[in-house]
Amino acid sequence: MSELPLFPLSIVMFPESAYPLHIFEDRYKTLINECNKEKSPFGINFLNSKGMNHIGCSAIVSDIFKLYPDGRMDILAAGQKRYRILNMKEGKKPYYTAEVEYFDDDDHNFDLKTLYDCVELFNELSVKIKSVKIEKINIDTLKSQIPSFFISQKSGLAPEQKQAILEMRNENQRLVYLLRHLKRLSPMIHQQETITQIIKNDGYIKPLF
Numbered sequence: 001m002s003e004l005p006l007f008p009l010s011i012v013m014f015p016e017s018a019y020p021l022h023i024f025e026d027r028y029k030t031l032i033n034e035c036n037k038e039k040s041p042f043g044i045n046f047l048n049s050k051g052m053n054h055i056g057c058s059a060i061v062s063d064i065f066k067l068y069p070d071g072r073m074d075i076l077a078a079g080q081k082r083y084r085i086l087n088m089k090e091g092k093k094p095y096y097t098a099e100v101e102y103f104d105d106d107d108h109n110f111d112l113k114t115l116y117d118c119v120e121l122f123n124e125l126s127v128k129i130k131s132v133k134i135e136k137i138n139i140d141t142l143k144s145q146i147p148s149f150f151i152s153q154k155s156g157l158a159p160e161q162k163q164a165i166l167e168m169r170n171e172n173q174r175l176v177y178l179l180r181h182l183k184r185l186s187p188m189i190h191q192q193e194t195i196t197q198i199i200k201n202d203g204y205i206k207p208l209f
Contacts (some may be wrong), residue, residue: 001086003032004058006096008047012162013057014149017079020065024072027094032075036061041080045098046163054085055167058102073133082166103169105146115139118151118175121182148174155182 007028014017015148022034022177035042045056062078090096126134137151144150152165155178168174 001099001101002083003089003091004041004043004083004099005035005102006043006056006085006098007031008044008045008052008096009207010047010159011044011137012046012159013044013077013165014153014166015057015146016144016164017153018062018148019059019077019079021075021077022072022092022174023075026071027181029071029073030039030093031095032073036064036075041188043083043085043098044077044079045085046166047161050076053163055082055158055163056085057082079097106169110148110170110175114172114179115147118148118179118182121156121179121186122151125182125186144172146177151175151178156185157181162186 008122009021011019023029031042034040039060041058041060043056043058047051058080059077060080061075063076065074065076067073081102082104083102085098086101087099088096091100116139119137125134126136134154137154142150146167152162152174152202156167161181165174165177168177
């Protein structure tokens with residue numbers, strides 16, 4: 001069990017991912033400055049109209065792109081480990097902190113064919129979309145230890161779908177979920193501008209189901 005400062009956001013962070021953030025609220029400027037100075041992690045939990053999800057992903061400040069005169073900053077956050085909030089804490093800091101329990105997959109095995117099918121279908125979609133350049137996934141150079149998380153970042157998932165994937169404790173289950181999602185997406189390819197928006201904006205519009 002560890003204590004972690006929390007940064008609730010309308011995004012879902014995955015392990016091994018990176019996400020640019022603009023820090024402007026005073027309490028989160030304090031949080032980021034402290035974590036950057038101490039080289040310590042902070043937690044990102046998906047926040048929507050239903051509230052804050054209790055399963056999140058820890059992150060570190062990988063880079064600070066820009067510092068503004070008023071203390072705002074543009075940073076790159078790098079995802080690390082998943083956790084579950086056990087107990088929220090208030091009062092010590094201007095931001096929320098929580099006691100968390102880190103967790104990993106219960107089963108690391110997965111069907112290699114399902115992974116190849118996901119990558120192949122994603123690459124087919126990337127070729128069909130003409131209005132924006134979408135980089136293919138080269139499975140031979142894929143360095144991720146958890147490929148489902150890498151593919152999830154690029155596959156036009158809604159935040160709620162990403163949260164569901166973050167909570168799954170089985171790599172094969174995540175890959176099957178992604179494959180079904182991409183198969184649903186494929187027949188809609190004639191709606192090119194809609195699909196382009198989904199993938200270009202990393203899934204931050206309504207789900208397609």
